Amino acid sequence: MTAVVRLLLADDEHLIRGALAALLALEDDLVIVAEAASGPEALAMARAHRPDVAVLDLQMPGADGVKVATSLRAELPDCQVLIVTSHGRPGHLKRALAAGVRGFVPKTVSAQRLAEIIRTVHAGNRYVDPELAADAIASGDSPLTAREAEVLELAADGAPVAEIAERAALSQGTVRNYLSSAATKLGAENRHAAVRLARERGWV
Amino acid sequence: MTAVVRLLLADDEHLIRGALAALLALEDDLVIVAEAASGPEALAMARAHRPDVAVLDLQMPGADGVKVATSLRAELPDCQVLIVTSHGRPGHLKRALAAGVRGFVPKTVSAQRLAEIIRTVHAGNRYVDPELAADAIASGDSPLTAREAEVLELAADGAPVAEIAERAALSQGTVRNYLSSAATKLGAENRHAAVRLARERGWV
DNA sequence: GCGCGCTTCTGACATTTGTCATGCCGAGCG
DNA sequence: CGCTCGGCATGACAAATGTCAGAAGCGCGC
Numbered sequence: 403m404t405a406v407v408r409l410l411l412a413d414d415e416h417l418i419r420g421a422l423a424a425l426l427a428l429e430d431d432l433v434i435v436a437e438a439a440s441g442p443e444a445l446a447m448a449r450a451h452r453p454d455v456a457v458l459d460l461q462m463p464g465a466d467g468v469k470v471a472t473s474l475r476a477e478l479p480d481c482q483v484l485i486v487t488s489h490g491r492p493g494h495l496k497r498a499l500a501a502g503v504r505g506f507v508p509k510t511v512s513a514q515r516l517a518e519i520i521r522t523v524h525a526g527n528r529y530v531d532p533e534l535a536a537d538a539i540a541s542g543d544s545p546l547t548a549r550e551a552e553v554l555e556l557a558a559d560g561a562p563v564a565e566i567a568e569r570a571a572l573s574q575g576t577v578r579n580y581l582s583s584a585a586t587k588l589g590a591e592n593r594h595a596a597v598r599l600a601r602e603r604g605w606v
Numbered sequence: 607m608t609a610v611v612r613l614l615l616a617d618d619e620h621l622i623r624g625a626l627a628a629l630l631a632l633e634d635d636l637v638i639v640a641e642a643a644s645g646p647e648a649l650a651m652a653r654a655h656r657p658d659v660a661v662l663d664l665q666m667p668g669a670d671g672v673k674v675a676t677s678l679r680a681e682l683p684d685c686q687v688l689i690v691t692s693h694g695r696p697g698h699l700k701r702a703l704a705a706g707v708r709g710f711v712p713k714t715v716s717a718q719r720l721a722e723i724i725r726t727v728h729a730g731n732r733y734v735d736p737e738l739a740a741d742a743i744a745s746g747d748s749p750l751t752a753r754e755a756e757v758l759e760l761a762a763d764g765a766p767v768a769e770i771a772e773r774a775a776l777s778q779g780t781v782r783n784y785l786s787s788a789a790t791k792l793g794a795e796n797r798h799a800a801v802r803l804a805r806e807r808g809w810v
Numbered sequence: 811g812c813g814c815g816c817t818t819c820t821g822a823c824a825t826t827t828g829t830c831a832t833g834c835c836g837a838g839c840g
Numbered sequence: 841c842g843c844t845c846g847g848c849a850t851g852a853c854a855a856a857t858g859t860c861a862g863a864a865g866c867g868c869g870c
């Protein structure tokens with residue numbers, strides 16, 4: 403018999419969090435010691451309750467799962483982080499692993515499977531969903547340079563070049579050049595399509 | 607004592623669907639007779655099992671909750687539809703109600719609350735989350751004409767005007783005009799920002 | 811040290827887009 | 841009927857954007 407695993411559950415959707423809590427509580431060796439509905443709350447709860455494993459949703463108000471994981475890694479090195487997500491973008495997986503996350507799974511897994519994965523992660527092993535891993539490998543690394551990505555991000559909400567230039571403290575010509583080269587690298591018709599593609603691949 | 611309510615549960619996320627099923631099954635008067643992971647599957651399951659209430663996720667592969675609701679309304683008029691969603695956009699609510707949906711709630715409600723709402727809907731009453739209803743009223747109706755909305759939708763993926771014109775069988779000038787007036791009505795700087803705004807409000 | 815790639819900028823040019831004046835048509839109204 | 845008004849469509853013009861060539865500085869690896 404393994405030791406009891408103390409869990410922190412963070413997801414902004416009460417319905418899902420509650421349902422998940424109920425299901426995981428059915429497992430004898432899992433106990434939920436805290437729940438949170440936002441990034442900052444998750445962090446506060448983790449500090450207060452020092453769980454063994456933190457199960458975090460990727461998208462939460464305040465701070466996303468990866469940011470929370472980064473802070474957690476620094477403050478509570480003994481707490482393993484497992485990220486659960488609805489929309490698995492390749493780039494997110496890469497960022498998560500870089501942040502020291504031990505597990506990354508889509509919400510399409512069953513509860514039993516999730517319980518097993520929680521135990522795997524608690525034992526100090528890693529677990530990444532095979533499908534997401536395959537996507538990440540297939541899509542490869544971002545071909546964008548740091549500045550290209552930065553400028554593309556500023557262009558994300560459809561702002562005109564003048565505004566982007568001001569916010570990035572660059573000349574308009576330079577901004578256009580970055581946008582142009584980013585669009586070319588991504589094979590997009592224009593910068594807006596480029597933004598969409600980069601989003602899909604988790605490169606922004 | 608009310609009669610037993612036979613449920614169809616449709617959500618593409620296994621984890622959530624399973625958890626939800628487990629929680630709702632705890633209620634004596636609720637029984638899940640079918641589950642589905644996509645729009646078409648939900649439809650097929652409904653035909654086969656003829657549930658009293660269909661609980662549908664708004665975003666599913668194949669066909670979204672509103673489309674499924676429309677078909678269901680036509681094929682199984684006795685089956686009440688309740689839509690559950692993560693991201694409640696005002697326009698979606700409006701479209702859902704127009705499609706004959708009886709209930710519309712965000713995933714932030716608790717499972718007990720959901721069970722109550724299922725009973726409400728089964729009794730033939732309507733239920734709309736107050737917060738979402740307020741948003742819908744506040745954001746008002748779409749100021750866009752049919753063509754404006756159509757063209758804006760075609761512009762959604764960042765396609766150039768030429769492509770939109772071809773797909774809409776319009777001249778490029780006309781397309782530009784619609785995009786321009788749509789952007790003006792929405793108070794956006796350009797069509798891309800307009801697309802973003804219309805998306806947020808569920809008008810596309 | 812030298813080459814290479816990233817960053818930044820400039821200026822010129824072609825293309826795309828946004829804006830405007832204008833005209834057509836059908837619905838509603840006095 | 842004749843009028844206005846809103847939706848629909850078009851082409852011309854102006855502004856924004858995309859593309860290209862060139863150039864200078866910087867840091868990194870061989």
